[in-house]
Amino acid sequence: MIDPELRRDIVELEMVRSVDIHENGVVDVMVSLTTPGCPIRGHFQTGVGEAIRKLEGVTGVNISFDVLSDNEKQALGRKLGRGSLPEGALAQVKNVICVGSGKGGVGKSSVTANLAAALTADGKQVGVLDADVWGYSQPRMLGLGNERPHVNAERKIVPLRAYDGISVMSIGFFVEQDAAVVWRGPMLHKALQQFLEDVDWGELDYLLIDLPPGTGDVSMTLAQLLPQAKFVIVTTPQPVAQKVARRSAEMATKLKLEIAGVIENMSGFVTPSGERFQLFGEGGGQLLAEELEVPLLGKVPLTMPLREQSDAGVPVVFSDPDDPAAQALHHAARGLIALSPIELPVMQMPAPAAAPKPVGMSLPMA
Ligand SMILES: Nc1ncnc2c1ncn2[C@@H]1O[C@H](COP(=O)(O)OP(=O)(O)O)[C@@H](O)[C@H]1O
Ligand SMILES: [Mg+2]
Structure with a gap:
């Protein structure tokens, strides 16, 4: 599942808080969003659900959401900004x-x-x-x-x-x-x-x-x-x-x-x-x-x-x-x-009601 704004895998971005697999084949997943009113919540709901339902043995999926803490957001910013x-x-x-x-x-x-x-x-x-x-x-x-x-x-x-x-x-x-x-x-x-x-x-x-x-x-x-x-x-x-x-x-x-x-x-x-x-x-x-x-x-x-x-x-x-x-x-x-991206400070997360962006925009490196 790729975050459509950050353009990276949400597992790699550590935005998947938890995955619980029950014996009856039901999977509970909690995804952490960058902002509570995240406009792409619906997108995650569908995307994550589809990805998990495809897996063998899965009988149902429950998806819940929470929000990244400030520290986690900073870690995410660093991850996006400076790679390895x-x-x-x-x-x-x-x-x-x-x-x-x-x-x-x-x-x-x-x-x-x-x-x-x-x-x-x-x-x-x-x-x-x-x-x-x-x-x-x-x-x-x-x-x-x-x-x-x-x-x-x-x-x-x-x-x-x-x-x-x-x-x-x-x-x-x-x-x-x-x-x-x-x-x-x-x-x-x-x-x-x-x-x-x-x-x-x-x-x-x-x-x-x-x-x-x-x-x-x-x-x-x-x-x-x-x-x-x-x-x-x-x-x-x-x-x-x-x-x-x-x-x-x-x-x-x-x-x-x-x-x-x-x-x-x-x-x-x-x-x-x-x-x-x-x-x-x-x-x-x-x-x-x-x-x-x-x-x-x-x-x-x-x-x-x-x-x-x-x-x-x-x-x-x-x-x-x-x-x-x-x-x-x-x-x-x-x-x-x-x-090229407009210059935002790296910690700034996409605003809830994001303005239309030029094609190819992503967060800047520093
Ligand atoms: N548009 C062009 N017009 C004339 N010569 C070109 C053009 N593009 C490349 N060349 C020539 O073709 C050769 C190969 O180009 P180069 O840039 O070294 O390719 P690559 O890096 O893809 O191997 C070079 O000698 C270069 O000068
Ligand atoms: Mg060359």
Whole structure:
């Protein structure tokens, strides 16, 4: 049973006060609400009842309600706000956005670097965590060649700064140039945890995480560490690619991460004279967005400047803001801003008569 406002499992949120199973197959459940006049009480009544009645041997269900104590509400706030990271690790980061896709080469890293550039251009404080440990590319795309991060007085790793604003952390800063990283399992988990806990990210509006392709170890680890992260899925317009991308959406859903939207990349090729060819077909992004019931944040065409600039270490959003790919990426960044939560203090629970909310809103992280 998922709390429709908090978007998390009510068992995991410790909102199930008690479960008593009687010999005759009747089950009594008490659910704790955040406020006595909780508007979604009816929703819980039906949802919990249905979930339990489905179980073998159950002959009846009684559902009662009470209200979380102030201490419990605070614990819930902490749970929603900081996940399983130690207090304060990302306390000053307002939004965590994972950029993922089913497969490699669809432009996740280019999209991440350019979203970072566009958000920065719109006055946001942005960080980029390159979680593609095997195929790291943010150092190159953001023009951070040979520098190495240093450790500050608080013994935290200071991210490198790209373009006077974007804080960047990548495994690429710690290994010899182009060396292969062969970590898996616990090593990988530890490295990612360190990137979140031991890096001085400071105050950020957005931390963008460039995921490796596929649905493996890294995504699982991050989901564990960052239950409040949202996903942006990058796909190409081909129906086949959209099927692959859907797998990463399914994984996100399984991990209970919210999907913020879809970005279609390589949406046709625009010639310098403005003519467009649909090299990779059409409509994949739209289909996927409809299927997932999330917004299509942008359709980014293939352009020469995007490729050249990402090789040269300058996001096209900075170097050629009028390029059609740059414009589409800027548009997508504005879409993300529009979806971001309004800033409530973390302890504040949803008001009984909640005003209509923008799609995708959830409690902020800090
Ligand atoms: N819209 C685009 N226009 C031109 N080149 C692109 C575009 N998107 C990606 N590329 C190029 O395709 C290659 C793969 O992109 P990348 O962002 O590294 O993908 P991923 O991170 O998904 O593996 C890179 O060389 C990049 O410059
Ligand atoms: Mg990549």
